[in-house]
Every structure is written in C-alpha cells, then in structure tokens.
Amino acid sequence: MKVREIKDLLFKVDNKELSSNIDNKKSSSQVDNPALLFNKLLILKYIDCSSQNQNLTEKGKDKKGKDRGKDKKDEDVSKQKYIESFIKAFNGKNPFDDLEGKRPFQPPELEGVSQESFRLKTAYRLVIGAGYPSFIENGFLFHHVYGIPYIPGETLKGLARAVFILSVVEAMKGEFDPSKIEEVLSEETEEGISEEAKGILHQIPDRVNIVLDNYTIENPVETFRKIFGSKERRGQVIFFDAYPFDFNPSEHFEADIMNPHYGKYYQSQSEEDTPADWLNPTPIHFLALKEGIDFEFNLGLAPLEPMEYNEEKLLLETTRKLLEVGLKNFGVGNKKRKGYGWFSDKTVGR
Numbered sequence: 001m002k003v004r005e006i007k008d009l010l011f012k013v014d015n016k017e018l019s020s021n022i023d024n025k026k027s028s029s030q031v032d033n034p035a036l037l038f039n040k041l042l043i044l045k046y047i048d049c050s051s052q053n054q055n056l057t058e059k060g061k062d063k064k065g066k067d068r069g070k071d072k073k074d075e076d077v078s079k080q081k082y083i084e085s086f087i088k089a090f091n092g093k094n095p096f097d098d099l100e101g102k103r104p105f106q107p108p109e110l111e112g113v114s115q116e117s118f119r120l121k122t123a124y125r126l127v128i129g130a131g132y133p134s135f136i137e138n139g140f141l142f143h144h145v146y147g148i149p150y151i152p153g154e155t156l157k158g159l160a161r162a163v164f165i166l167s168v169v170e171a172m173k174g175e176f177d178p179s180k181i182e183e184v185l186s187e188e189t190e191e192g193i194s195e196e197a198k199g200i201l202h203q204i205p206d207r208v209n210i211v212l213d214n215y216t217i218e219n220p221v222e223t224f225r226k227i228f229g230s231k232e233r234r235g236q237v238i239f240f241d242a243y244p245f246d247f248n249p250s251e252h253f254e255a256d257i258m259n260p261h262y263g264k265y266y267q268s269q270s271e272e273d274t275p276a277d278w279l280n281p282t283p284i285h286f287l288a289l290k291e292g293i294d295f296e297f298n299l300g301l302a303p304l305e306p307m308e309y310n311e312e313k314l315l316l317e318t319t320r321k322l323l324e325v326g327l328k329n330f331g332v333g334n335k336k337r338k339g340y341g342w343f344s345d346k347t348v349g350r
Contacts, residue, residue: 034149034249035142038086038287043135046082079136080285083255090250107240107298114301116316119245119294120327120343125256126289127340128333138286148247149289151332153239156297159326160239160319161228163211167322168220171208176200185224188232212329215321227319237319238300245294256288258335288340295343297323 107115128151129141143150165178165185172181184201187193193201201221208220217223229235244252260266262275263282299319301312324345326332331341 033147034086034090034253035144035147037089038140038142039134042082042086042089045085046078046135080255080257082136083253083285083287086287087250087253087255090248092250094248094250107300110300110302112302113238114312114316116299116301116320117296118320118324119296120324120345122289122291122293122295123328123342123344124291124339125254126293126333127256127286127335130286130334136286138284140287143241143243146243148243148249150244151242151295153241155332156242156323157228157235157239159330159332160322163322163326163330164217164220164224164228167208167211167217168204168224170211171205171220172200172203185221186230188225188230192231210321210325213321213325215318217318223315223318226315227322233304236301236303237315238302239323240298240300242295242297244289245296247293252290252293254288254290255285257283257285259283297327299323 109115126149127140128149130138132139132141134140140149141152142148165182168181168185169176169178180197180200181204184193184197184204187197190198190201204221206219208217209215210217225233225235227235227237259281261281262279264279265273265275299316301307301316303312307315327343328345329342330336331339331343333341335341
C-alpha cells in the first residue's frame with residue numbers, strides 16, 4: 001500500500017480537500033480534535049512546503065559565487081501560517097458543543113474519595129509541551145484522548161511539593177539545602193537517613209507558614225507524608241489533571257512569537273563574534289493559550305486509614321493552598337520566568 005493510500009485510509013481526506021476546507025474557513029468533522037489536526041492532519045497541507053524548505057537548507061552558490069540558503073524569515077512565516085490555519089480550521093465552532101453540556105474531562109465522582117475543586121484564570125499566556133516534537137519545531141501538550149490542552153496531575157503535584165519544601169526551608173531560615181530537607185521528609189523512619197539528616201529532622205519547627213502566604217501548616221513532617229507520601233507509603237491526596245473549564249479552540253489559541261536577537265553570537269564558536277545591535281533577529285512563532293482562560297483544578301483524598309471529616313477537610317485545604325501559591329507565584333509549563341504559565345488570584349471555588 002502506498003503512503004498516500006495509507007494517509008487517505010487513516011484520515012479519509014486528501015491534501016486538496018483539507019487545504020480547501022481550511023482556506024475557505026469551512027468546518028469539517030475531520031478536524032474536531034485539536035490534537036489530531038495540529039499534529040497530523042494539517043501536515044498534509046504543508047508537507048510539500050516542508051520539503052521545499054529542507055531543500056533550501058542545502059547551501060549552494062549563486063551566480064556571483066556567494067553562499068545562499070533558506071531565508072529564516074520566510075521559514076517562520078510558514079510556521080505562523082500553520083498556526084493560523086490550525087485556529088481558523090474550527091471556524092468559531094466548539095467541538096464540545098455537541099455534548100449537551102457534559103464535559104468528558106471532568107473527574108468522576110469516586111466512592112470513598114473526598115474532592116475539592118477550584119478555578120484559576122491564566123494571568124498571562126500558557127505554553128506547555130513546547131519541547132515536544134512538532135512539524136513546526138515547537139510542539140504543544142494535548143490530551144491523548146480529548147485532544148485539548150491540559151496540565152498533567154503529576155506536574156501539579158510536583159509544584160505543590162516544591163512549595164511545601166520551600167516553605168520548610170524558609171521556616172528554617174534557609175540554613176539547609178532543600179534536597180536534604182526533601183530527603184528527611186520522604187523517609188518514614190530515622191533508620192534510613194544520615195546523621196546530618198537526623199539533625200535537620202529535629203530542627204524542623206512544629207508550625208510552618210506557606211511561603212508567600214500566611215497559611216500555617218501544623219506538624220509539617222507528618223502532613224507532608226500524608227499529602228505526598230514517603231518511600232514506604234503512597235500519598236493520600238490525588239492530583240487530577242487540570243483542564244480549561246470551557247474550552248473553545250478557535251477563541252483560546254493564538255500564535256505567539258519569541259525573537260532572539262543574538263542567534264549568531266550564541267551559535268558561534270569564535271571569540272570575535274559579539275552580541276551586537278546590528279545582528280538580525282530570528283522570529284520564531286509557536287502555539288500558546290491566551291490570557292484569561294479559566295482552568296479547573298481538582299483534588300481528591302483517598303485515605304489509607306479512617307479519618308475524621310475535619311481532618312480530611314484540613315488536608316485538602318492545605319493541599320489547595322500549596323497548589324494555589326505555586327500557580328500564582330511560580331507557574332507551570334514553559335517560559336515561566338517570562339511570566340508564562342502563571343495564574344491569577346481570582347478563584348471561583350465550589
């Protein structure tokens with residue numbers, strides 16, 4: 001079977017048909033899944049352009065004997081067009097409108113699992129999964145089933161864990177290395193830790209304020225182990241994946257740009273090259289989520305032993321505070337130091 005026949009069989013759409021649908025801004029049942037469109041179907045339209053760009057990378061000589069190669073500006077224009085075509089393909093349609101208000105990515109109600117939900121808005125753009133392989137160099141993280149952007153639960157758990165450890169470091173006046181404190185908190189008994197770690201354990205205060213917040217955690221060592229677990233037992237708090245609360249691909253995605261000015265300087269091996277103002281910038285377009293999008297965050301509690309209702313509530317409240325502080329002050333995803341991936345403090349809890 002030829003490659004084209006395989007593509008037609010898998011996607012049931014040929015290059016011309018997909019190109020026509022996108023150029024005429026017509027919605028197609030073939031592009032209801034954003035991940036499928038961005039990572040596979042849309043490539044059919046641009047595959048020929050990609051081949052031409054590849055050929056241009058092989059440097060040759062012009063009539064005057066000078067080197068010639070592809071124009072980086074022209075190449076990035078194609079990236080921008082690719083992203084714009086991806087957004088326009090939905091023609092304003094939300095593929096989840098046909099679900100009669102049901103959100104397939106909402107965490108299920110689990111028996112014996114207490115749950116806590118809250119929402120935060122993206123305070124600036126969100127880019128997650130930019131390092132994933134992509135036809136346009138910079139990828140994006142889509143859910144493998146629903147095809148929409150999301151924040152993995154393990155990412156959120158790692159963020160909350162980091163905030164907890166930083167809070168303990170702050171309470172101890174920064175006298176100890178965070179990795180040593182993490183080692184202490186992750187060991188259930190003193191037998192598995194070094195003498196230095198034992199000394200640190202005995203100096204951890206009974207009460208710790210969450211960094212950048214006034215919320216107080218009582219008995220931080222045991223609380224840490226209950227939330228995140230240790231080497232001997234699992235954590236009792238479940239961090240569910242976070243999704244946009246009301247997602248519309250045509251409205252919530254946009255093409256963003258980074259514009260490094262000193263590419264030649266960074267790539268050069270010569271000491272003669274300097275980061276000078278006369279160097280040409282290198283525009284690079286990539287896909288991003290817009291500012292102001294509501295994300296819903298869900299936590300669950302699956303206790304290892306029976307707990308009082310107040311204790312369950314306190315544990316979920318503490319975890320929520322840790323996660324909120326992390327999202328508002330540290331962010332998730334790529335380019336966090338530039339303000340990407342941070343969330344606003346306007347929450348809507350339920």
